[in-house]
Amino acid sequence: MRLCSIASGSSGNCILAGSDNSHILIDAGISGKRIKEGLEQLGLKPEETSGIFVTHEHMDHIQGLGVMARRHGLPIYATEKTIRAIKQCASVGEIDEGLFHVVHPDEPLTVGDLSVEPIHVSHDAADPVMYIVRHGKRSAAVVTDLGKYDHYLIDKLQGVHVLLLEANHDVRMLEMGTYPYPLKQRILSERGHLSNETSGRFLGELLHDRFEAVVLGHLSKENNYEKLAYETVRLEVTLGDNPYKGSDFPMYVAKRDEPSQCIYF
Numbered sequence: 001m002r003l004c005s006i007a008s009g010s011s012g013n014c015i016l017a018g019s020d021n022s023h024i025l026i027d028a029g030i031s032g033k034r035i036k037e038g039l040e041q042l043g044l045k046p047e048e049t050s051g052i053f054v055t056h057e058h059m060d061h062i063q064g065l066g067v068m069a070r071r072h073g074l075p076i077y078a079t080e081k082t083i084r085a086i087k088q089c090a091s092v093g094e095i096d097e098g099l100f101h102v103v104h105p106d107e108p109l110t111v112g113d114l115s116v117e118p119i120h121v122s123h124d125a126a127d128p129v130m131y132i133v134r135h136g137k138r139s140a141a142v143v144t145d146l147g148k149y150d151h152y153l154i155d156k157l158q159g160v161h162v163l164l165l166e167a168n169h170d171v172r173m174l175e176m177g178t179y180p181y182p183l184k185q186r187i188l189s190e191r192g193h194l195s196n197e198t199s200g201r202f203l204g205e206l207l208h209d210r211f212e213a214v215v216l217g218h219l220s221k222e223n224n225y226e227k228l229a230y231e232t233v234r235l236e237v238t239l240g241d242n243p244y245k246g247s248d249f250p251m252y253v254a255k256r257d258e259p260s261q262c263i264y265f
Helices: 032-041 065-072 080-087 151-156 171-176 181-188 196-206 226-239
Strands: 002-007 014-018 023-026 076-078 100-102 109-111 114-120 129-135 138-143 162-166 213-217 251-253
Touching: 002 032, 002 162, 002 213, 014 032, 014 129, 014 138, 023 129, 032 065, 076 080, 080 100, 114 151, 151 196, 162 196, 171 181, 196 226, 213 226, 226 251
Parallel strands: 076 100, 138 162, 162 213, 213 251
Antiparallel strands: 002 014, 014 023, 109 114, 114 129, 129 138
16 A cells, blocks of 8 residues: 655645555645646556545645546545535536545445545534545555544554644644634634644554554644654654654654655555
8 A cells, every 4th residue: 555645734635545556535635736746746647546535625625626526537525514515615616416425434435446434523624534545454544634532533543554644733833823813712622633742642542563654744834844743743652651652663744735755555
């Protein structure tokens, strides 16, 4: 399997996951042109992907969705409420009704030789999910845009080999920054985004002896930076109530505006 971030950040998200034979996109939150260019850098054409799995309807996850669907005929997978919200978004444009496919949390579906399982998360959207992608005995998960984690998520993610995990903001930077107070409260809420510290604590709950790598994603442009996210998450893992240290496994930070290093596993 491989997991590759084409772009990840508060301004746009698009992740490629797949095997040697099947590939899917998780979100299309950058322009169709950038998605196409990113795929070409990874040796793929858009029509060689099996579809776009949408986590939720915020624009940093669906900006290029309409273009990719219309131009390349890519199927769109999302929860029913998310599909309804996408259709109400004028900037996405008209999409052929036949391209939409409803997914249900906790019910895996097969795409090519991949199994894709939607998992419910807490975020201020219509019906947001994250996705676990499996091929044989290998698995990866894209876990962003959640305000909290709980036993349900910890149980669902046990044994996953590779994670793209949200480390959205540094709490102090956010509190001292220029965002309006209501926006700060939204981000810090249980329907907002994971801070660096919370991300590190969550990761500590998911580590196991066969864990291979984590990619930190969805960093805020205004309230975080790569080194801070990296060091904070590593420290939280090391200090946490688990047998692992932050240096026991590879950790990367996804680039905001370009494809990041692919994780092969």
